[in-house]
Amino acid sequence: DAKTTQPTSMDCAEGRAANLPCNHSTISGNEYVYWYRQIHSQGPQYIIHGLKNNETNEMASLIITEDRKSSTLILPHATLRDTAVYYCIVRARGSGYSTLTFGKGTMLLVSP
Amino acid sequence: GAVVSQHPSRVICKSGTSVKIECRSLDFQATTMFWYRQFPKQSLMLMATSNEGSKATYEQGVEKDKFLINHASLTLSTLTVTSAHPEDSSFYICSARTSGATEAFFGQGTRLTVV
Numbered sequence: 001d002a003k004t005t006q007p008t009s010m011d012c013a014e015g016r017a018a019n020l021p022c023n024h025s026t027i028s029g030n031e032y033v034y035w036y037r038q039i040h041s042q043g044p045q046y047i048i049h050g051l052k053n054n055e056t057n058e059m060a061s062l063i064i065t066e067d068r069k070s071s072t073l074i075l076p077h078a079t080l081r082d083t084a085v086y087y088c089i090v091r092a093r094g095s096g097y098s099t100l101t102f103g104k105g106t107m108l109l110v111s112p
Numbered sequence: 113g114a115v116v117s118q119h120p121s122r123v124i125c126k127s128g129t130s131v132k133i134e135c136r137s138l139d140f141q142a143t144t145m146f147w148y149r150q151f152p153k154q155s156l157m158l159m160a161t162s163n164e165g166s167k168a169t170y171e172q173g174v175e176k177d178k179f180l181i182n183h184a185s186l187t188l189s190t191l192t193v194t195s196a197h198p199e200d201s202s203f204y205i206c207s208a209r210t211s212g213a214t215e216a217f218f219g220q221g222t223r224l225t226v227v
Contacts, residue, residue: 043221
């Protein structure tokens, strides 16, 4: 799977949008971009994934650049409970299952 | 999403003893389960993959005789840390998927402290 690069940490004020970037310049055509987050002392939680189109669900929006070499996860109105480590993972999503390889992620701290 | 439950959430054991961690899929049949380990301030590292009824496949560097994995049913996998030492203290996380699914779901993790 392609490697991803994320900032080590980011801060965000409560109620503001949190924009978390991810670089994946070596992504290949059959690889999707996945985002998970891990709140302290809990298991990872799936957030969203996409291939090339922008995606939105009840948790977040995912913006993927046209060349697919980078993406941004957007939490539109961050709350204190969104404080977590956010992982951007690139993996193939064809038939079968490929295990998730977690990098270091971005520690997002949402402050009052 | 599907629910995966781990038990216990926290455990403290004495050095030299064994500890069993359970991972259950509550509302689906988990044909494959994954065990991860996470040391403080580090990311999750895959330890092993197990398919129901088969022997687990361990990642390089993970001792299969120390970390015993049993996946005898479609809803339960167990990880036993044998002869635990303080360096085995870590956060252990399981995830589970059903046959044909492209996604797996994570348990809430088990904090193991060996004293």
